[in-house]
Amino acid sequence: xxxxxxxxxxxxxxxxxxxxxxxxxxxxxxxxxxxxxxxxxxxxxxxxxxxxxxxxxxxxxxxxxxxxxxxxxxxxxxxxxxxxxxxxxxxxxxxxxxxxxxxxxxxxxxxxxxxxxxxxxxxxxxxxxxxxxxxxxxxxxxxxxxxxxxxxxxxxxxxxxxxxxxxxxxxxxxxxxxxxxxxxxxxxxxxxxxxxxxxxxxxxxxxxxxxx
Amino acid sequence: xxxxxxxxxxxxxxxxxxxxxxxxxxxxxxxxxxxxxxxxxxxxxxxxxxxxxxxxxxxxxxxxxxxxxxxxxxxxxxxxxxxxxxxxxxxxxxxxxxxxxxxxxxxxxxxxxxxxxxxxxxxxxxxxxxxxxxxxxxxxxxxxxxxxxxxxxxxxxxxxxxxxxxxxxxxxxxxxxxxxxxxxxxxxxxxxxxxxxxxxxxxxxxxxxxxxxxxxxxxxxxxxxxxxxxxxxxxxxxxxxxxxxxxxxxxxxxxxxxxxxxxxxxxxxxxxxxxxxxxxxxxxxxxxxxx
Numbered sequence: 027x028x029x030x031x032x033x034x035x036x037x038x039x040x041x042x043x044x045x046x047x048x049x050x051x052x053x054x055x056x057x058x059x060x061x062x063x064x065x066x067x068x069x070x071x072x073x074x075x076x077x078x079x080x081x082x083x084x085x086x087x088x089x090x091x092x093x094x095x096x097x098x099x100x101x102x103x104x105x106x107x108x109x110x111x112x113x114x115x116x117x118x119x120x121x122x123x124x125x126x127x128x129x130x131x132x133x134x135x136x137x138x139x140x141x142x143x144x145x146x147x148x149x150x151x152x153x154x155x156x157x158x159x160x161x162x163x164x165x166x167x168x169x170x171x172x173x174x175x176x177x178x179x180x181x182x183x184x185x186x187x188x189x190x191x192x193x194x195x196x197x198x199x200x201x202x203x204x205x206x207x208x209x210x211x212x213x214x215x216x217x218x219x220x221x222x223x224x225x226x227x228x229x230x231x232x233x234x235x236x237x238x
Numbered sequence: 239x240x241x242x243x244x245x246x247x248x249x250x251x252x253x254x255x256x257x258x259x260x261x262x263x264x265x266x267x268x269x270x271x272x273x274x275x276x277x278x279x280x281x282x283x284x285x286x287x288x289x290x291x292x293x294x295x296x297x298x299x300x301x302x303x304x305x306x307x308x309x310x311x312x313x314x315x316x317x318x319x320x321x322x323x324x325x326x327x328x329x330x331x332x333x334x335x336x337x338x339x340x341x342x343x344x345x346x347x348x349x350x351x352x353x354x355x356x357x358x359x360x361x362x363x364x365x366x367x368x369x370x371x372x373x374x375x376x377x378x379x380x381x382x383x384x385x386x387x388x389x390x391x392x393x394x395x396x397x398x399x400x401x402x403x404x405x406x407x408x409x410x411x412x413x414x415x416x417x418x419x420x421x422x423x424x425x426x427x428x429x430x431x432x433x434x435x436x437x438x439x440x441x442x443x444x445x446x447x448x449x450x451x452x453x454x455x456x457x458x459x460x461x462x463x464x465x466x467x468x469x470x471x472x473x474x475x476x477x478x479x480x481x482x483x484x485x486x487x488x489x490x491x492x493x494x495x496x497x498x499x500x501x502x503x504x505x506x507x508x509x510x511x512x513x514x515x516x517x518x519x520x521x522x523x524x525x526x527x528x529x
Contacts (some may be wrong), residue, residue: 064251195508215520
């Protein structure tokens with residue numbers, strides 16, 4: 027184990043930031059789905075009672091947005107989409123069969139796409155969430171706008187939850203990934219295989235194999 | 239436990255059948271004949287008295303409307319409007335409040351099981367102990383009726399005196415109306431009586447008189463006789479073709495199955511992919527790499 031060569035991918039502050047946002051997401055998704063699906067109304071119990079869920083949900087939402095904002099400023103410049111990412115996205119079929127495509131930097135096309143999806147969803151959720159937030163803000167808005175905000179909030183939440191399912195599955199599928207967000211490190215082999223350009227940037231070495 | 243009516247047609251956020259053992263009830267209706275209303279507000283007082291409501295004393299804003307709007311403590315208000323029709327000044331007075339829609343937008347929007355119910359007789363009633371204060375009903379309502387209380391964050395509106403109706407009495411506003419402008423009975427009888435009133439009005443210079451029982455919300459259990467049924471907007475903005483907003487319908491309708499399919503597809507894909515393709519490991523790993 028001591029011979030293992032490792033690269034730091036996420037420092038402690040980044041990891042704590044990520045898991046704070048993740049915790050907020052889980053609480054928000056469960057209490058939000060409780061209000062969306064009548065059959066899952068019992069999930070409001072995550073906050074104690076249905077009324078408490080209605081009261082607490084938006085405050086947790088603001089906390090999640092603030093946490094995500096910090097992540098946005100940490101990572102946006104790593105998520106600018108380039109030609110290699112387009113190549114990756116077009117070849118997503120072979121990626122899913124386990125092949126690596128493109129000279130990938132810190133993030134691949136899928137991760138970048140998901141990053142921007144999350145940005146759009148979080149922004150939509152915050153804006154619409156304020157409009158539907160009772161008793162504080164809703165009275166300031168006309169009812170037709172509140173209706174649109176209710177629909178927007180639900181659509182953005184559905185997209186975000188679906189996106190997070192993909193995010194979680196990708197972390198489970200690509201072995202060694204969860205360690206990056208728990209312990210902060212990845213192996214040389216992991217970095218070389220999945221993020222060859224980032225590997226070269228971090229180590230100054232060229233990857234053992236040329237990327238396909 | 240509260241007394242159970244066991245005649246519940248619809249119950250908010252409840253996918254299964256509510257108790258209907260006594261659903262063989264006659265549909266009721268309150269008929270408000272705007273043409274014989276004198277705007278005395280006795281109905282407002284009777285409503286507050288029977289329902290034991292005490293709104294804050296407001297201030298005179300220079301018009302007859304007082305209080306100026308519905309509130310959590312004011313479940314019915316008279317709305318006054320001066321218009322010129324057929325070259326004559328007309329003072330149109332409408333008693334506003336819950337219309338008790340056959341297809342209630344509030345009930346459709348409500349996320350809390352049993353917070354809004356519709357009895358077999360057509361009355362739409364809020365069960366306040368289940369209300370969570372989200373205000374979705376306010377967005378669902380096509381008539382802008384429910385009001386959120388600042389005090390307890392519960393939403394309130396006219397109950398059509400469901401407690402009185404349940405024991406064979408008419409609503410308090412009906413009981414007190416000095417001109418008989420508000421009537422109560424079976425929806426069938428009220429529709430028939432309204433027909434007579436409309437015929438009478440047509441012979442007396444109101445060719446567009448008619449009954450307001452809008453089909454867009456499946457009909458209502460509070461109906462108006464209007465002198466100008468072709469222009470309900472004259473009566474302080476009564477809507478011509480009220481329906482549940484298509485935005486609310488989309489949110490409470492199509493979006494749910496779409497979301498379910500989306501979540502299920504994402505989850506199922508992950509499961510099948512992992513079982514079918516297997517995990518993605520670095521092929522020349524430098525060390526142990528199990529997360």
